[in-house]
Amino acid sequence: MPKLSDTMTEGVVAEWHKKVGDSVESGELLAEIETDKATMEFESFQDGVLLHIGVEVGQSAPVDSILCILGEKGEDVSALLASDDAAPAAEEKKEEAPAPAPAAPSPAPAPAPAPVAPAATAPVAAMPAPSSNGRIKASPLAKRLASEKGIDLSMVAGTGDGGRIVKRDIETFTPSARPAAASAPAFGQESYTDVAVSQMRKTIARRLAESKFTAPHFYLTVSIDMDEAIAARKAINAQDDVKVSFNDLVIKAAAVALRKHPAVNAAWMEDRIRYNDHVHVGVAVAVEDGLLVPVVRFADGKALTTINAEVKEFAGKARDKKLQPSDWEGNTFTISNLGMFGIEEFTAIINPPDSCILAVGGISQVPVVKDGQIVPGNVMKVTLSCDHRVVDGASGAAFLQTFKNLLENPVRMLT
Known part of the structure; x- marks a missing residue:
């Protein structure tokens, strides 16, 4: 299993483009691997015959474990597989060994809940592929396809290992195959759905938790008069074949302001602070x-x-899910814009290794005071989250002041 991103620890096989026995040439597409950030194509790095597939579609495996084996036609790979499986098999036995222990005393208390058992277990029995804790076993790819097609996984019978639901089960599923017992819960009946955490969500949780709990965040908020920016965007978009969004103006203004305030365009490197001479703006999508x-x-x-x-x-x-590592690596500053969702103001968690992230709200029409008179205005609020190990309050405030001036006088960043 190749390491296809800097944060990848395991991968899920989304698709095989070859089957056992097929000839494979160097550079030929072999499989598609779902990482924590994207589904990426994996090309063979040698010629040979596909002798063994170690990870089936929808299954996950850690980086550097056997994904497949290429070799000469008829070559025996059993010894290689046996040596590779020896350690994991022994580990699995250790992990499974404690399972019978708690099961041993279960016969003793069994008589007590016996009367309730038929009613409690009837709905669970209708589920096709429950694991030991009652959750439905399904591959990440199967879950995504089911979500796209509006298919309830509890209605699908799994044909994978141990009843696991895989891609082919979703593709061949028809509503007529639904069990009669799978009806919607009655009013007042408690129910819930457990969904396995995706590789991407695991990485987001780990990285942002590290950021929030290790970087001392502080926040600076400023209101920006967007009247001139609105007029500038309207004039630009009036040209043929030219369209820009308010988010584009925000990115440009932030980039120009970062050039003038290198203290914000920096990163904490534990034993040093890195001040970047280049400006690479990450845009949250x-x-x-x-x-x-x-x-x-x-x-x-x-x-x-x-x-x-x-x-x-x-x-x-x-x-x-077609982004490549080169598309998401190297940011020196990040912008998160929720204005299009009607959010007026929010704070964001710093995206490592940046020292700051700018949270952008929507443009609101509100009364403002101009030349001593109350008039209609267009105001946008932004909040800068700063890592206090790198950026001081005055540095962050100076950056926001420049950023605000650029958006209120957009001609300054267009010349």
């Missing part, structure tokens, strides 16, 4: 399983139209 942060490189020197095109391309690739 929401996907089904969580969040990805593709990077607009050298954003301070790019035109708004170029930024717009790159962000659109990244968003499409993120949704299709």
Whole structure:
């Protein structure tokens, strides 16, 4: 199993493009591997015949474990598999050994709950592939396909190992195959659904927990008059074949401000602080399983139209899980924009290794005071989360002041 991203610890096989016995050439597409961030194509690095598949579609395996074996036709790989399986098999026996222990005393208390058992276990019996703790066993790919097709996994009979639901079960499922007992819960009846944590969600949880609990966050919020930015965007979009969003203006303004405030364009490196001479802005993109942060490189020197095109391309690739490591690595600053969802103001958790992240709210029409008179205005609030190990309050405030001035006078960042 190859390590296809810097944070990958295990991978899930989404698809095999070869079967056992097929000839494989170097550079030929062998499989698609789902990592914590994307589904990536894995090409063979040698010629040979596919002799063994170690990880079936929908199954996961840790990095560096056997994904498959290529060799000469007819070559015996049993000795290789036996030596590789010896250690994990012994470990599995150790893990499974304690299981019978708690089961031993269970016959004694069994008579007490006996009268309730038929009613309690009847719904569970209808579920096709429950594990020992009552959860439905299904591969991540099967879960994603079921979600896309609106299929209830509890209605699907699994044909994988141990009754695990795999891709083919979702593809061949028809509503007529639903068990009669699988009806919607009655009013007042408690129910819940457990969904296995995806590789992406595991990584998000680990990295952001590390960030929140190790980096001392503090927050700075500022309100920005967006009247001029609105006018500038309208004028730009009036041109043929030219479209930019408010998010593009935010990215550009942040990039130009970072160039003037290198203290914010920095990272904590434990024994040193790294001040980046380049400006790479990460843009948070929401996907089904969580969040990805593709990077607009050298954003301070790019035109708004170029930024717009790159962000659109990244968003499409993120949704299709086609981002490559080069797309999401190297950020020096991150922007998270929830304004399009009607969020007025929020705080974000710093995205390592950055020292700051900018949370952008929506533009609200509110009364404002101009020249001593109350008039309609368009205001956007942004909050800068700062790592106090790197950025002091005055440094963060100075950056926000420049950022605010750029959006309130957009011609300054367009010249």
